[in-house]
Amino acid sequence: MIKASKIFKTYHNGIIDVPVLKGIDFEMKKGDFIALTGKSGAGKSTLLYQLGLLDEFDSGELFIDGINTHSMTSSEKTQFRLNNLGYVFQDYALLPELSASENIMVPLLMQGVPTKEAYEIAVNTLEKVGLKSKADNLPSQLSGGEQQRVSVARAIANEPKILFADEPTSNLDTFNSKIVLDLFKELNKKGQTILLITHEIEYTKYANKVISMTDGKTNK
Ligand SMILES: Nc1ncnc2c1ncn2[C@@H]1O[C@H](COP(=O)(O)OP(=O)(O)OP(=O)(O)O)[C@@H](O)[C@H]1O
Numbered sequence: 001m002i003k004a005s006k007i008f009k010t011y012h013n014g015i016i017d018v019p020v021l022k023g024i025d026f027e028m029k030k031g032d033f034i035a036l037t038g039k040s041g042a043g044k045s046t047l048l049y050q051l052g053l054l055d056e057f058d059s060g061e062l063f064i065d066g067i068n069t070h071s072m073t074s075s076e077k078t079q080f081r082l083n084n085l086g087y088v089f090q091d092y093a094l095l096p097e098l099s100a101s102e103n104i105m106v107p108l109l110m111q112g113v114p115t116k117e118a119y120e121i122a123v124n125t126l127e128k129v130g131l132k133s134k135a136d137n138l139p140s141q142l143s144g145g146e147q148q149r150v151s152v153a154r155a156i157a158n159e160p161k162i163l164f165a166d167e168p169t170s171n172l173d174t175f176n177s178k179i180v181l182d183l184f185k186e187l188n189k190k191g192q193t194i195l196l197i198t199h200e201i202e203y204t205k206y207a208n209k210v211i212s213m214t215d216g217k218t219n220k
């Protein structure tokens with residue numbers, strides 16, 4: 001599903017170069033649930049951005065679903081993301097003026113799904129995360145855990161090949177974290193491929209494979 005080799009990425013802050021990824025090899029198979037851990041600043045989010053086609057690395061190779069990403073133009077990458085990849089971030093990133101169902105509909109409409117169908121998909125996906133009754137609520141009318149479940153629903157509504165989650169539980173209490181991670185586990189059982197970044201060692205038990213990062217490298 002994903003095969004990356006020798007990925008290097010350096011950020012440039014004015015005259016200062018910050019090397020962040022120092023030759024990453026990474027492989028993820030269909031149906032994997034991988035937990036990526038490591039200290040703050042190790043480069044976890046940066047790696048997720050590269051693997052999720054949200055950023056461009058300096059050198060190395062990345063194959064997703066058999067496609068060499070070097071051969072894709074930036075608009076092809078955007079289209080590929082919309083059709084194949086889902087993202088959950090720590091701050092939910094919901095649009096405050098749209099209801100739960102409308103938030104889920106946005107990327108579907110961008111993909112060209114007709115409105116009525118997008119609404120039906122949104123409500124069905126909310127049902128999967130246990131929030132069907134809250135379809136018309138605004139984010140401000142939902143708890144943190146519920147907002148994160150809406151953001152998971154948005155990420156999985158188009159049945160992405162890969163779900164990327166960057167510290168999705170960092171703003172949640174233990175109770176709501178467990179609800180979100182149990183949901184991931186359930187999705188994975190049904191075949192969803194997942195890459196989860198987490199600080200919490202105890203949450204790595206949800207994954208079938210754990211990769212830790214130190215200072216821009218993965219530990220073997
Ligand atoms: N846009 C940027 N410009 C310059 N430096 C950056 C940028 N983004 C990240 N960095 C630096 O890259 C390093 C790795 O950051 P990254 O966000 O990938 O770490 P992380 O492992 O996700 O950490 P955390 O657990 O705190 O989220 C850090 O030293 C950070 O300061």
Ligand SMILES: [Mg+2]
Pocket residue numbers: 044045046166
């Ligand atoms: Mg991070």
